[in-house]
Amino acid sequence: MLSPLRILVAEDEDTNFLYISALLTRFNHCVFRAVNGKEAVEFVKEENNIDLVLMDIKMPILNGYDALRLIKKIRPFLPVVAQTAYALSDDEQNIRAAGFDGYLPKPIMKNQLVGIIDSIIKH
Numbered sequence: 001m002l003s004p005l006r007i008l009v010a011e012d013e014d015t016n017f018l019y020i021s022a023l024l025t026r027f028n029h030c031v032f033r034a035v036n037g038k039e040a041v042e043f044v045k046e047e048n049n050i051d052l053v054l055m056d057i058k059m060p061i062l063n064g065y066d067a068l069r070l071i072k073k074i075r076p077f078l079p080v081v082a083q084t085a086y087a088l089s090d091d092e093q094n095i096r097a098a099g100f101d102g103y104l105p106k107p108i109m110k111n112q113l114v115g116i117i118d119s120i121i122k123h
Contacts, residue, residue: 004028005051005121010040010067011083012059016106020054023110037062041070050078052117054104057084057095065098072099079120083108 007024011017012035021031032050034040038061044050053071057064068080082095085106095103102116 004030006030006049008032008034008040008043008050008053010034010037010053010055012036012056020108023113036060037064037067040067044071044074053078053080055080055082057082068099081116
């Protein structure tokens, strides 16, 4: 079991955020929210103790790809995991090529979420 992490969830849909937050807080992780990519970038700029970002790809103002590029300029080694409901066969390859550290298709399953967090944080 991992020690509690500080996780930013960049998610514009309330239902999705509440579900992810409920899963993460079960494992005593501290969860923060950004409702668009611009907020996620600003949060990372202001909070240098975030351990992980779960980034929705399709968000208002600034999409997940553009937010990732800006976040990696601020904190190159901060793990950022993409999450998307629009999973096509080449999406995972495109997501990894963009620089994301991992990928979660929606609907997010508890075991997938826990597994990807474990694998990324242990690296």
